[in-house]
Amino acid sequence: xxxxxxxxxxxxxxxxxxxxxxxxxxxxxxxxxxxxxxxxxxxxxxxxxxxxxxxxxxxxxxxxxxxxxxxxxxxxxxxxxxxxxxxxxxxxxxxxxxxxxxxxxxxxxxxxxxxxxxxxxxxxxxxxxxxxxxxxxxxxxxxxxxxxxxxxxxxxxxxxxxxxxxxxxxxxxxx
Amino acid sequence: xxxxxxxxxxxxxxxxxxxxxxxxxxxxxxxxxxxxxxxxxxxxxxxxxxxxxxxxxxxxxxxxxxxxxxxxxxxxxxxxxxxxxxxxxxxxxxxxxxxxxxxxxxxxxxxxxxxxxxxxxxxxxxxxxxxxxxxxxxxxxxxxxxxxxxxxxxxxxxxxxxxxxxxxxxxxxxxxxxxxxxxxxxxxxxxxxxxxxxx
Numbered sequence: 308x309x310x311x312x313x314x315x316x317x318x319x320x321x322x323x324x325x326x327x328x329x330x331x332x333x334x335x336x337x338x339x340x341x342x343x344x345x346x347x348x349x350x351x352x353x354x355x356x357x358x359x360x361x362x363x364x365x366x367x368x369x370x371x372x373x374x375x376x377x378x379x380x381x382x383x384x385x386x387x388x389x390x391x392x393x394x395x396x397x398x399x400x401x402x403x404x405x406x407x408x409x410x411x412x413x414x415x416x417x418x419x420x421x422x423x424x425x426x427x428x429x430x431x432x433x434x435x436x437x438x439x440x441x442x443x444x445x446x447x448x449x450x451x452x453x454x455x456x457x458x459x460x461x462x463x464x465x466x467x468x469x470x471x472x473x474x475x476x477x478x479x480x481x482x
Numbered sequence: 483x484x485x486x487x488x489x490x491x492x493x494x495x496x497x498x499x500x501x502x503x504x505x506x507x508x509x510x511x512x513x514x515x516x517x518x519x520x521x522x523x524x525x526x527x528x529x530x531x532x533x534x535x536x537x538x539x540x541x542x543x544x545x546x547x548x549x550x551x552x553x554x555x556x557x558x559x560x561x562x563x564x565x566x567x568x569x570x571x572x573x574x575x576x577x578x579x580x581x582x583x584x585x586x587x588x589x590x591x592x593x594x595x596x597x598x599x600x601x602x603x604x605x606x607x608x609x610x611x612x613x614x615x616x617x618x619x620x621x622x623x624x625x626x627x628x629x630x631x632x633x634x635x636x637x638x639x640x641x642x643x644x645x646x647x648x649x650x651x652x653x654x655x656x657x658x659x660x661x662x663x664x665x666x667x668x669x670x671x672x673x674x675x676x677x678x679x680x681x
Contacts, residue, residue, distance in 0.1 A: 312518045312522070313512075313513065320511065321508075321510060326511055326513065326514065329513070330513055330514065330517055330521070333513075333517075334521045334524060334525070337521050337522060337524070337525035338524065341525035341526060414504070414507065417505070417508055418508060418509070421508065432505065436501075436502050436505055437502075437508075464498065464501075467501070468501075471501075
């Protein structure tokens with residue numbers, strides 16, 4: 308388990324955007340998994356299984372936060388649970404691929420855009436586009452139908468592009 | 483050559499790969515120094531109740547009681563204090579002054595044993611021996627039960643369910659074994675006949 312902890316922490320950080328919350332999430336995961344160590348040793352691929360458990364803990368926390376008057380900061384400007392297609396009308400499609408290629412995709416801009424991305428969008432982009440989980444694997448981890456997952460991934464990418472475009476404008480204003 | 487990714491985006495046209503590569507290079511801060519060790523240690527310290535799930539039947543419930551009482555304030559039952567001194571060079575068991583407790587025949591009561599450990603003890607063996615007029619509730623046919631548990635640094639409270647089976651003297655002994663060293667605490671109990679009212 309030890310060898311996976313840092314990788315799980317990195318996932319948690321990308322989801323939460325906070326060292327404190329990422330560490331909390333991993334801590335909760337370990338507490339939950341520790342009694343099942345013997346069972347875990349039998350698993351061929353521990354990481355996806357652990358990621359699935361961590362994702363469930365994360366979603367439970369998000370639900371609690373949403374039900375709570377105390378929020379962890381302004382995130383999730385797009386409702387991640389919104390059905391596919393809804394809400395896309397107001398989404399600025401953002402720069403096209405050619406524009407993206409022309410722009411300098413600075414790390415700073417990307418990090419700022421990522422920070423403004425909704426947490427569920429971060430999860431799906433993190434797991435699919437960064438960690439290379441396949442869609443069927445991801446559907447299992449997130450426990451959602453494949454179609455819903457595809458829509459969510461599509462919206463997450465669109466939203467990220469939109470935020471990157473906004474960052475470009477902000478950066479231009481700064482200059 | 484153009485290709486499509488899993489959701490059908492034309493990745494070459496879309497140039498999403500550029501963004502994807504940038505995402506992969508996105509920095510993530512390392513966890514704080516020592517986080518992994520701390521997190522694993524905390525996880526290991528938590529699951530006494532879950533560790534007990536591997537224990538068979540009645541012992542499982544008994545061990546769960548340990549978890550329930552750990553860290554709780556002393557209740558109304560008798561508490562016996564045992565200090566584990568791990569640097570002790572002599573291995574002879576140190577027996578604390580024995581508290582006394584009276585039970586009425588057939589009375590069931592929890593006897594709390596306070597175990598004060600100077601440091602965390604992972605995988606200590608706890609053995610409970612009930613003799614004489616008393617028995618551990620649910621363990622009438624067994625002279626002792628033992629199991630392994632992690633003791634935290636500081637106070638650990640073990641609540642032992644005792645039942646008075648016959649009138650007379652009884653003794654309850656909790657033995658802690660750790661890395662070949664043994665310490666114990668004992669509670670003497672007297673079981674008395676219930677008072678009968680005269681008409």
